[in-house]
Amino acid sequence: MVSRKGAIQFVRGAVDDWMDFAFPRSCVSCGDLLLKSEMEICWVCFARLPFSVHEYGINNPVAKSLWGRVPVTGGYYLLNYQSRTMTSKVLKSLKYDGGVIMAKKLGELMGDELLRAGTLMHCEALIPVPMHPKKELKRGYNPALLIAEGLSRSMGIPVNQSALLKRNATVSQTKKNRLDRWYQTQHSFEAGRDCSSLHHVALVDDVFTTGATAERCLRALYVGGIKQASVMSLAFTV
Ligand SMILES: [Zn+2]
Structure with missing residues (x-):
């Protein structure tokens, strides 16, 4: 039966x-x-897919991009990014075409690679770069959160969505003058309520280009009370 x-x-x-x-x-x-x-x-x-050959650490290109800008313990990324390549198609599908399964799987793969290299980072929380709630509602999901959930599944480090918050929606940059853009850049993230109880965290994003977003996020987290931060990105612009 x-x-x-x-x-x-x-x-x-x-x-x-x-x-x-x-x-x-x-x-x-x-x-x-x-x-x-x-x-x-x-x-x-x-x-x-063009997988990165760089290991997690202070000399990883992700971390190097932040040298002299904001303190960083180490960086890691999985894929080399260039426009009009396979990686750009993968990232486009993550952002706009509901690539939910793939975002989690690639996050899981990142975690597996970090574990294989014996890199546990002594990190207490994975913090996805937050998206404004209205934007997230419109899109249906935040790719950085899905990647963080995949990483968490393989590494066993919890995802924390309340330590870092997006302060306001990013209005079209072309419609603003330089001062407005500077203000927006300086103030778009803030530390959340349980930030002060964390020592070492890993910021997680889908793509790392100039590092401006990571820099702003890390600054907000340090103001909130964290002591060390690593940066994990699915892709890095080469
Ligand atoms: Zn194919």
């Missing part, structure tokens, strides 16, 4: 099969149809 759990699994599988047939998914990079076991990118494209 089929158990209740078995029957539910059978129905779920049948619905998934029907969804794949009715709404076939395609790879965000090459456009080929995806297998049920694949995330938003096919395994062939996944294997060809």
Whole structure:
């Protein structure tokens, strides 16, 4: 006799099969149809992604970009980013096309790589770069949070969403004068309530370009009372 759990699994599988047939998914990079076991990118494209060769540490390019700007304990990133490449397609799908499974999987992979290198960082919390609540509601999710959740799953470090807060929505930068832009840049993040109880945290973001966002976040966290900060980014602009 089929158990209740078995029957539910059978129905779920049948619905998934029907969804794949009715709404076939395609790879965000090459456009080929995806297998049920694949995330938003096919395994062939996944294997060809430009993975970073840099280990976690103070000499990682992510950390180096922040030297002389704000204290940083170490940095790490998974993918080299260039516009119009596979990484840019992956990031676009994370930001706009609901690449939820992929964001978590890539975060998990980052965590696996850090663990393999024996890098535990003695870090107490993973802090995703916050998105303004209105923007997050519109998009449906914050990619940085999904990446942090993947990292947390493999590393066992908790995600903390209340230590760092976004203060106000970023209005179109082109519509503001230089002083407005400076003010916006200086004041867009603030420390949350449980920041003072944390010693070493890791800031998590989807892409690291100039480091301006990471710098602002870290400044807010130090004001809030943390002592050490690392920066983890899924991709780094090379
Ligand atoms: Zn593909």
